[in-house]
Amino acid sequence: MEKKNVLPEQGKSKLELKRYMEPGENYKSEGEDVIFLGYPQTTPHPIAIETYINYIKYNENQVGLFSNSTAKLNMTRDCEKRLIEMLGNLYGDATVDGYVTSGGTEGNIMGVWIGKYYLSASSSDEICVIKTYLSHHSIEKACSLTGIKNIVDVAYNDSYEMDLADLRNTISRFVDSGFKRFIIIATVGYTMTGTSDPVADIDQIIEEWSTNSDVKFYLHVDAAIGGFVYPFCKKEDFAFQYKNVMSLTVDPHKMAYIPYSSGIFLCRKGLTDYIAVPIKYAKTILDRTLISSRNGAMGVVCWVTFNHIGYQGFVEQLSKLIQMKEYLVEKLRKEKLAIIISDPATNMICLHYDFLSDGLLPETIEKKYILDAFKLRYKEKEIVCYKIYIMPHLTKESIRFLIDDLLKLKQIC
Numbered sequence: 001m002e003k004k005n006v007l008p009e010q011g012k013s014k015l016e017l018k019r020y021m022e023p024g025e026n027y028k029s030e031g032e033d034v035i036f037l038g039y040p041q042t043t044p045h046p047i048a049i050e051t052y053i054n055y056i057k058y059n060e061n062q063v064g065l066f067s068n069s070t071a072k073l074n075m076t077r078d079c080e081k082r083l084i085e086m087l088g089n090l091y092g093d094a095t096v097d098g099y100v101t102s103g104g105t106e107g108n109i110m111g112v113w114i115g116k117y118y119l120s121a122s123s124s125d126e127i128c129v130i131k132t133y134l135s136h137h138s139i140e141k142a143c144s145l146t147g148i149k150n151i152v153d154v155a156y157n158d159s160y161e162m163d164l165a166d167l168r169n170t171i172s173r174f175v176d177s178g179f180k181r182f183i184i185i186a187t188v189g190y191t192m193t194g195t196s197d198p199v200a201d202i203d204q205i206i207e208e209w210s211t212n213s214d215v216k217f218y219l220h221v222d223a224a225i226g227g228f229v230y231p232f233c234k235k236e237d238f239a240f241q242y243k244n245v246m247s248l249t250v251d252p253h254k255m256a257y258i259p260y261s262s263g264i265f266l267c268r269k270g271l272t273d274y275i276a277v278p279i280k281y282a283k284t285i286l287d288r289t290l291i292s293s294r295n296g297a298m299g300v301v302c303w304v305t306f307n308h309i310g311y312q313g314f315v316e317q318l319s320k321l322i323q324m325k326e327y328l329v330e331k332l333r334k335e336k337l338a339i340i341i342s343d344p345a346t347n348m349i350c351l352h353y354d355f356l357s358d359g360l361l362p363e364t365i366e367k368k369y370i371l372d373a374f375k376l377r378y379k380e381k382e383i384v385c386y387k388i389y390i391m392p393h394l395t396k397e398s399i400r401f402l403i404d405d406l407l408k409l410k411q412i413c
């Protein structure tokens, strides 16, 4: 039998490979009628694409951390350093360290990894990670990698935020059983609901414990989604304005119109000391990042794009998206199609189609709109939900398509 997909003995010509080189038809593999609703993904900003193309040919490898560098830096490193300061300013501490990661997962791993050593436990078993059921699964990856087995889900309340009474009880319970070291993960923009944990209150609870006991905390904020939403639509702070927030992750490849893969990890100045490793073959520096070789272009792409959009640009774009969401909400309410879970200030929405007996959409609809079902607790019940992200590629027409499809479905139910 002829083997498929082997490395050819002799290289093929460009002509033979042309159909792979140009996305064209291949890119439409899901069929032409797909309307992308279910994930925070959209076409990158044109200036991001242009900058990326300009830099990719230099293939810059950005190994290490540059936010703390005092040396003269080349363009990609200098831009990354400026970018970290820019986001530090946006999130309440211009002196933070940080770097451009591969995404939110890497930033969450960095947070838990630094947290573990910051809390100076003699074993991972002394550490307890506190989060909610709604937290992103990358936290579990981070715990698995750092050998942390004590992971507790604090309850979430009816607004899909971490329940503060349960957080207090959980800490007390664990302190009573001998724990003194906690990593708390606060999420700003939960992937499934778009809602956020009350960082100010969590900070306050930590403050009370820290002043009255020898219990230690490390608070990491997962703002993978909310980091480029909340600063432009809500006035509340959620980051380094609060003393106990030690690190934060945010994803430019989600809500900031940057190509994959790009996340940004930020932490208080100097905290990367806890995880720094000498590079044997480069005498000058310690590696203070999780992955080693990184794409140097990404920092410039973010720097250029954010400067180009500007604060007001983000505000305007987001308010357009929110208006679009309000249009969707209005239609859903009018036609009584769904129970709506959503933070009104954001472009995210989580829906339960209560006219369907089990809440599940037919596969054709799921595929057409790239929607995936999951379960959430709602008033003592488990319900099937779907999340929708209102991104810049959507139009009122695409929303009307969805409503029409739902109405047709309702008629036959």
Ligand SMILES: *Cc1c(COP(=O)(O)O)cnc(C)c1O
Residues within 6 Å of the ligand: 102, 103, 104, 105, 106, 108, 136, 138, 187, 189, 190, 191, 222, 223, 224, 225, 251, 263
């Ligand atoms: C997407 C997401 C992550 C993981 O980010 P990647 O960029 O996919 O690695 C982490 N946390 C939250 C809340 C997310 O939505």
